[in-house]
Amino acid sequence: MLDVSNLVTAYGKIEALKGVSLRVESGRITCLLGPNGAGKTTLMMTIAAILKPRRGSIRLAGTELIGLTPAQVVAQGVALVPENRLVFPQMSARENLLAGAYQRRDKVAIAADIERMYNCFPRLRERSEQLAGTLSGGEQQMLAVARALMSRPRLLLMDEPSLGLAPLVVAEIFDILAKLNRDGTTIFLVEQNAHMALKVAHQFFLMEQGRVTFQGTPGELAEDEVIQRAYLGTRRGAG
Amino acid sequence: MDDYLIGVLSNIGVISFLALSAYLLLLTGEISFGQQAFFAIGGYAAGIATALWGWSLTAALLWGAATGAAAAVLVGVPTLRLHGLYFAIATLAFAEMMRILFELFHYQISIDGEWVGPDGSDGFRNIRYIFENDVGPVQFLALIYGLLAAAVGGFMLLERSRLGVAFRMIGEDEVLAEMHGVAVARHKVLAAGLAGAIAGIGGGLYAHMTTYVEPRIFDVMLGVHSLAYGLIGGLGTAFGPLLGVLIDIGVLESIRTFAGFRMIIFGGLVAALLIFRPRGLLDECVVHRIAGAWLRVWGWILRSASRPAGGGR
Amino acid sequence: MIDFAQNTIDGIMIGSSYGLLALGFTLIFGVMRRLNLSFGPSIMVGAYLGTLLYLNFAAGPIAVAAVTVLGAVLAGIYVERLCFAPMAAGAGIASMVSSFAIWMQLEQAAILLLPRHTYPFPSLTTGAPLTLGPFQLRADHLIMLACALGLSAGLQLLLYRSRFGLALRAIIGNPVAAHLVGINVRTAVLGAFAVASAIGGIAGYLVLATDQQITPMFGMWATIKGLIAMMIGGLGSIPGAILGGLVLGCLEAHSQSYFGPQIRDLSAYILLFVCLVLRPGGLLGEAPTRETIDRRRA
Numbered sequence: 106m107l108d109v110s111n112l113v114t115a116y117g118k119i120e121a122l123k124g125v126s127l128r129v130e131s132g133r134i135t136c137l138l139g140p141n142g143a144g145k146t147t148l149m150m151t152i153a154a155i156l157k158p159r160r161g162s163i164r165l166a167g168t169e170l171i172g173l174t175p176a177q178v179v180a181q182g183v184a185l186v187p188e189n190r191l192v193f194p195q196m197s198a199r200e201n202l203l204a205g206a207y208q209r210r211d212k213v214a215i216a217a218d219i220e221r222m223y224n225c226f227p228r229l230r231e232r233s234e235q236l237a238g239t240l241s242g243g244e245q246q247m248l249a250v251a252r253a254l255m256s257r258p259r260l261l262l263m264d265e266p267s268l269g270l271a272p273l274v275v276a277e278i279f280d281i282l283a284k285l286n287r288d289g290t291t292i293f294l295v296e297q298n299a300h301m302a303l304k305v306a307h308q309f310f311l312m313e314q315g316r317v318t319f320q321g322t323p324g325e326l327a328e329d330e331v332i333q334r335a336y337l338g339t340r341r342g343a344g
Numbered sequence: 345m346d347d348y349l350i351g352v353l354s355n356i357g358v359i360s361f362l363a364l365s366a367y368l369l370l371l372t373g374e375i376s377f378g379q380q381a382f383f384a385i386g387g388y389a390a391g392i393a394t395a396l397w398g399w400s401l402t403a404a405l406l407w408g409a410a411t412g413a414a415a416a417v418l419v420g421v422p423t424l425r426l427h428g429l430y431f432a433i434a435t436l437a438f439a440e441m442m443r444i445l446f447e448l449f450h451y452q453i454s455i456d457g458e459w460v461g462p463d464g465s466d467g468f469r470n471i472r473y474i475f476e477n478d479v480g481p482v483q484f485l486a487l488i489y490g491l492l493a494a495a496v497g498g499f500m501l502l503e504r505s506r507l508g509v510a511f512r513m514i515g516e517d518e519v520l521a522e523m524h525g526v527a528v529a530r531h532k533v534l535a536a537g538l539a540g541a542i543a544g545i546g547g548g549l550y551a552h553m554t555t556y557v558e559p560r561i562f563d564v565m566l567g568v569h570s571l572a573y574g575l576i577g578g579l580g581t582a583f584g585p586l587l588g589v590l591i592d593i594g595v596l597e598s599i600r601t602f603a604g605f606r607m608i609i610f611g612g613l614v615a616a617l618l619i620f621r622p623r624g625l626l627d628e629c630v631v632h633r634i635a636g637a638w639l640r641v642w643g644w645i646l647r648s649a650s651r652p653a654g655g656g657r
Numbered sequence: 658m659i660d661f662a663q664n665t666i667d668g669i670m671i672g673s674s675y676g677l678l679a680l681g682f683t684l685i686f687g688v689m690r691r692l693n694l695s696f697g698p699s700i701m702v703g704a705y706l707g708t709l710l711y712l713n714f715a716a717g718p719i720a721v722a723a724v725t726v727l728g729a730v731l732a733g734i735y736v737e738r739l740c741f742a743p744m745a746a747g748a749g750i751a752s753m754v755s756s757f758a759i760w761m762q763l764e765q766a767a768i769l770l771l772p773r774h775t776y777p778f779p780s781l782t783t784g785a786p787l788t789l790g791p792f793q794l795r796a797d798h799l800i801m802l803a804c805a806l807g808l809s810a811g812l813q814l815l816l817y818r819s820r821f822g823l824a825l826r827a828i829i830g831n832p833v834a835a836h837l838v839g840i841n842v843r844t845a846v847l848g849a850f851a852v853a854s855a856i857g858g859i860a861g862y863l864v865l866a867t868d869q870q871i872t873p874m875f876g877m878w879a880t881i882k883g884l885i886a887m888m889i890g891g892l893g894s895i896p897g898a899i900l901g902g903l904v905l906g907c908l909e910a911h912s913q914s915y916f917g918p919q920i921r922d923l924s925a926y927i928l929l930f931v932c933l934v935l936r937p938g939g940l941l942g943e944a945p946t947r948e949t950i951d952r953r954r955a
Contacts, residue, residue, distance in 0.1 A: 184837070429892070441926045
């Protein structure tokens with residue numbers, strides 16, 4: 106579904122992505138693991154067109170995404186749940202969901218989708234009129250996921266959904282991810298929590314210092330080795 | 345040098361003090377629209393000191409600096425909690441208050457049968473110290489640039505000192521600076537006071553250069569200009585604001601042939617420049633690169649100087 | 658006592674035009690988190706075009722008003738394209754200084770258009786003021802008040818009941834997230850500038866039609882009055898903008914009547930300074946938190 110090839114993104118002179126190539130299969134959960142500073146968030150922001158790459162290509166089912174604006178990428182069916190959630194703090198939970206459906210004009214279907222989200226995330230129904238800035242971290246994360254789903258994406262990108270959340274909440278979020286995937290959403294997930302990620306992923310990539318260094322399926326590499334490399338990287342040890 | 349050139353250069357030098365004053369606050373992360381108030385206070389204070397009280401120019405300039413600093417500290421304390429736009433507007437409000445107060449300020453005494461001193465919105469005429477004491481325009485120009493060099497030298501020392509580091513830390517992140525043990529409140533008031541003193545000296549020089557000050561000179565326009573100089577010239581070093589003044593007054597003077605269009609050209613140029621260089625011409629990166637190149641050159645000089653001696657052993 | 662009441666009435670009327678200027682300011686500031694110093698001068702460009710039309714073709718009040726608003730919108734869009742759209746995130750001060758440079762440019766353009774210091778501006782209404790018991794009400798003042806209340810209500814509706822409003826509030830809340838949900842941020846920001854400039858244009862027209870004259874000082878006047886009213890009322894608050902304008906208008910009317918024009922201006926600045934020091938969030942705004950400050954500084 107998503108083909109990234111030789112992607113280079115730089116901040117000034119520093120290349121955060123040094124030629125990343127990877128492929129996300131349709132209908133699967135694909136996970137990207139790696140230590141801090143590996144360039145995972147940069148990759149997500151580049152796919153969402155918030156950052157402009159130097160070189161390379163990002164194709165969604167054959168359509169080139171590079172050169173599109175963030176709004177056009179959403180129109181292509183990609184939605185990103187950003188790191189640290191980034192909800193609209195001064196808007197109610199319900200309005201956040203409405204904002205997620207910004208590009209859609211089908212009011213009836215939008216209302217039905219909001220109802221669907223409330224069924225999927227019952228806590229959001231309780232908080233529906235509360236300002237998003239006053240929700241707890243876990244609730245905000247659910248809101249961010251639901252908001253992204255409101256655009257009916259073909260591909261859901263998630264940047265560290267477990268960051269800063271209590272273990273129980275993390276388990277809940279991952280349950281929801283698995284369920285979404287069973288319902289047919291393709292998910293591309295960035296995670297630090299390798300243990301949780303390997304449980305739900307069909308396929309995973311390891312990223313270190315701006316490059317993809319390993320790809321495979323869970324079980325192909327011993328979990329403790331994945332964790333070792335995801336947290337610490339190999340190059341540092343080898344160097 | 346002809347009189348016209350001396351006039352332009354003196355003007356550039358004097359306004360540079362105001363630009364440096366705004367720049368010092370920019371270092372600590374605050375935008376001030378109100379440094380012209382301290383420039384005005386310094387100007388009036390120094391003018392009164394020589395014209396009415398018969399002080400020497402040196403004493404008057406020091407007095408101008410002291411009053412500028414004192415006023416700045418008085419404003420600095422209540423505005424300590426304010427940041428960003430809130431601080432900028434508070435300084436603007438203060439400066440406009442001062443301007444109107446000078447419009448209401450009458451303090452005249454009769455000297456040799458002539459009334460001298462501030463006369464409300466009619467201004468303060470006849471600050472004739474430099475004529476009465478035979479200070480020529482070139483001499484006064486030298487005085488301006490001598491003091492300006494001292495101020496820039498002070499900035500160079502500041503940038504290398506613990507105090508300068510503290511200022512820049514506060515500018516980057518006040519809370520972080522506080523956590524690293526910088527006494528933020530005290531440093532900010534100190535910065536405000538120093539900036540006030542610099543503006544005050546500039547004002548004192550200005551009053552004696554033009555022999556005449558009036559409240560409407562010190563309006564918001566002057567304040568926003570002095571802030572803009574730092575941004576145009578660059579926030580990387582104290583030479584930035586000076587470059588900004590040079591560009592503004594220098595370029596404007598040199599495109600006088602365009603008469604009616606000069607602000608259209610200049611305004612457009614500045615806007616275009618800021619798109620490409622949002623922190624000015626001499627921003628931190630350029631300064632860093634120049635410093636690096638200078639160190640390399642200096643290192644090369646040192647090495648070549650030491651080589652024969654090393655070879656001898 | 659009657660003087661006091663009459664002054665209050667006059668103050669409310671004049672203050673409603675300040676409120677309108679503050680409304681335009683607060684909309685731009687809310688969306689951009691940046692100060693547009695060129696707000697007043699762009700209104701002035703519109704007003705000068707309106708004056709030009711009036712002088713050369715004896716245009717009626719509606720045509721002059723339309724040209725003033727249209728000119729203000731075009732000038733506002735020009736400012737947005739040059740000073741705000743091309744600036745990177747974190748270059749807020751550069752935007753502000755750039756808008757100041759364009760202020761100088763617009764002012765000179767206006768002077769080139771009409772080089773004399775003062776020109777007549779067509780008044781909106783003719784005839785004697787209405788008398789209501791001991792009080793006098795000017796018709797153009799009443800129109801001003803009605804416009805202020807109507808436009809602020811309209812803006813509130815636009816923000817809370819329309820898709821465009823949803824986009825603007827999303828951008829105000831978090832610009833990156835607004836991109837991510839598929840909002841075309843650049844277009845929406847440009848739209849906000851256009852709406853703000855139109856409100857400013859209406860305010861400018863009403864003020865000038867009441868004064869019946871225009872000078873190149875109008876740009877600075879509009880920027881300063883709008884800024885003061887916005888800060889007193891509370892940054893980012895629509896009711897606050899109107900309230901700030903009314904408070905400023907009343908204060909000015911009273912101090913003008915008792916102490917004259919210098920004290921009028923002085924008291925406005927004293928109120929602003931005291932308000933900022935004691936209650937930085939303004940009458941109806943929220944007190945600035947560290948987070949909002951950081952965003953506003955960027």
